[in-house]
Amino acid sequence: MAEAYIxxxxxxxxxxxxxxxxxxxxxHPQHLAATxxxxxxxxxxxxxxxxxxxxxxxxxxxxxxxxxxxxxAALAAGYNITASGTTLDRFCGGGITSxxxxxxxxxxxxxxxxxxxxxxxxxxxxxxxxxEANAGFPxxxxxxxxxxxxxxxxxxxxxxxxxxxxxxxxxxREALDALALVSQQRADVAIKEGRFNKSVVxxxxxxxxxxxxxxxxxxxxxxxxxxxxxxxxxxxxxxFDLGGGMTFRKQINRRYPDVDIKPVHHAGNxxxxxxxxxALLITSPTYAEKHGLKPRARIVAYANQGDDPTLxxxxxxxxxxxxxxxxxxxxxxxxxxxxxxxxxVVAEKFIRDLDLDRAKVNINGGAMAxxxxxxxxxxxxxxxxxxxxxxxxxRYGLVTMCAAGGMAPAIIIERx
Numbered sequence: 001m002a003e004a005y006i007x008x009x010x011x012x013x014x015x016x017x018x019x020x021x022x023x024x025x026x027x028h029p030q031h032l033a034a035t036x037x038x039x040x041x042x043x044x045x046x047x048x049x050x051x052x053x054x055x056x057x058x059x060x061x062x063x064x065x066x067x068x069x070x071x072x073a074a075l076a077a078g079y080n081i082t083a084s085g086t087t088l089d090r091f092c093g094g095g096i097t098s099x100x101x102x103x104x105x106x107x108x109x110x111x112x113x114x115x116x117x118x119x120x121x122x123x124x125x126x127x128x129x130x131x132e133a134n135a136g137f138p139x140x141x142x143x144x145x146x147x148x149x150x151x152x153x154x155x156x157x158x159x160x161x162x163x164x165x166x167x168x169x170x171x172x173r174e175a176l177d178a179l180a181l182v183s184q185q186r187a188d189v190a191i192k193e194g195r196f197n198k199s200v201v202x203x204x205x206x207x208x209x210x211x212x213x214x215x216x217x218x219x220x221x222x223x224x225x226x227x228x229x230x231x232x233x234x235x236x237x238x239x240f241d242l243g244g245g246m247t248f249r250k251q252i253n254r255r256y257p258d259v260d261i262k263p264v265h266h267a268g269n270x271x272x273x274x275x276x277x278x279a280l281l282i283t284s285p286t287y288a289e290k291h292g293l294k295p296r297a298r299i300v301a302y303a304n305q306g307d308d309p310t311l312x313x314x315x316x317x318x319x320x321x322x323x324x325x326x327x328x329x330x331x332x333x334x335x336x337x338x339x340x341x342x343x344x345v346v347a348e349k350f351i352r353d354l355d356l357d358r359a360k361v362n363i364n365g366g367a368m369a370x371x372x373x374x375x376x377x378x379x380x381x382x383x384x385x386x387x388x389x390x391x392x393x394x395r396y397g398l399v400t401m402c403a404a405g406g407m408a409p410a411i412i413i414e415r416x
Contacts, residue, residue: 002284004103005295006413009383010039011278012203014371015216017122023212024203024275025123029058029065032203033073033119036279039201040115041077044281044293048078052111054085055102057094057118059374060125061087069119083115092342093403094118095278095378096411100302102282103411107299112287117279120373126273153309156251158404159234159270161312162343164252164261168311169349173264176344177227180269180368182358183341187365188220195364195391199383217272217371232263233270255310269344274371278379297386300396300412301327307406313346315408316400317353323398323410331356334412335394338381340401341366363388377401382411389415 012032015024024032033056041048056070071085090097095118102116156164166176190196191214202213238249238261249261281293288295303326305319316339324330337360339350351361364384367377378401385397400410 001107002109004106004299005283005285005288006297006299006386007281007283007288007293007295008040008044009199009278009280009386010036010043010201011199011380011383012036012276013200013212013215014274014276014373015212017126017273017275017371017373019123019127022123022275023216024121027203027211029119029121029124030069030073030076032121032275032277033069033117034076035203036117036201036277037074037077037079037115040279040281041079046281047291048083049080051079051083051113051115053105054083054115055098056085056087057089057098057375057379058087059089059091059094059120060128061089063128064124065119065121073119089375090407090409091404092340092372092374093378093401093407093409094375095380096382096399096401096409097378099280099282099379099382100409100411103299103302106282106284112284114282115279116282117277117379118376119277120375121275122273122373123275154251154254155309155312155405157234157237157248158312159265159343160238160248160252160261162265162345163234163263164256164259165311165313165349166264166345167259167262168256169345171345171348175348176264176269177224179344179348180227181222181224183362183365183368184219184222186363187218187369190364191215191218195387198387215370217274218369222268227268230266230268233266235263238263252310265343265345269368271340271342271367272369272371274373276371276373276376276380278376278383280379280382295416296390297413297415300414302409302411305408305410307408309406312404312406313342313402314349315406316346316350316402316410319400319408319410320350320354320398323400323412327412329396329412334396334398335360335392336363336385336388336397337361338385338397338399340372340377340381341368342372342402344368346402378409382413386413386415
């Protein structure tokens with residue numbers, strides 16, 4: 001089987017995902033995707049007529065984010081019309097899955113050059129959700145819509161799932177706040193030292209002026225005292241009537257009747273709501289050699305894992321174990337770990353369950369400090385891991401993240 005190389009990885013800075021307030025919120029999602037597609041083509045002198053496919057990730061494929069963003073953004077970026085494109089959804093995990101599928105098509109020998117990545121404009125999805133609520137539509141829940149299936153596999157609100165996991169695992173709010181503070185501190189160091197500079201490309205307005213050229217979300221002034229003062233974000237939602245007497249709390253208690261959920265997550269120890277996009281250039285060795293491209297990494301292995309959809313956030317640990325086994329590696333071989341900080345408990349449980357060296361996990365901060373543009377985050381994290389491997393001289397990086405429905409994709413890359 002052929003190898004799949006990562007030639008390059010680029011991303012936008014992440015803008016605050018609030019309608020009318022974030023620096024990117026006035027732009028079309030297609031514009032963000034086109035920005036990174038254009039950048040990766042220009043940086044690598046890529047003949048886009050040789051691109052076999054574009055595999056893109058967008059979680060909320062509605063309105064402006066619908067209509068196959070992968071293909072339409074490529075056209076907006078000036079790609080040759082022969083470069084096809086598709087768009088997928090694995091909730092939060094789509095940005096890893098787009099890269100994994102790109103690697104699979106190359107490793108199979110069916111394709112030689114694929115662009116992978118993702119986009120999420122959370123400022124748009126927030127505005128869309130508000131518009132639906134004002135129109136009287138019920139909130140979109142994670143249930144399947146099939147009453148019999150939902151009774152077997154009830155799914156609750158992700159934040160409340162995070163609180164439930166922390167309760168079950170006996171992980172305190174103090175521990176979660178401490179991890180959130182470390183995330184902010186590490187992100188601040190990374191930004192000040194320019195560790196993201198190799199991958200970040202500015203986003204321009206339609207008139208050519210700069211819309212955003214730096215991370216907009218981090219709060220380096222964060223303190224332990226400030227985090228401790230924040231009110232839990234999901235406590236008031238636990239007993240919200242979803243209809244028929246069902247609540248988020250009851251959804252969890254149907255499967256875990258003895259769990260008295262303690263609210264511990266808040267805005268400071270949960271992932272930030274942001275806008276962003278990322279792209280990676282994946283090729284075969286033959287293509288790279290023919291076109292004079294120097295690979296930065298090779299994709300060693302990838303895996304997908306499902307877990308309990310009721311708690312929803314626990315699949316990263318088994319996903320990591322699965323991909324390590326596929327690669328024939330152990331946790332001691334991994335120099336850089338990227339586990340998405342959807343909620344602090346996800347990363348904290350991951351570190352504890354695998355007994356990891358904390359100095360190797362989310363070395364440059366995570367989503368609690370930098371934000372989580374749902375469908376793009378996985379692609380961003382792969383690029384972040386690659387940049388860190390090059391900076392530190394490490395060999396292997398492992399990236400994984402929880403996804404709604406109780407899933408987790410994972411990938412291991414090797415620096416070349």
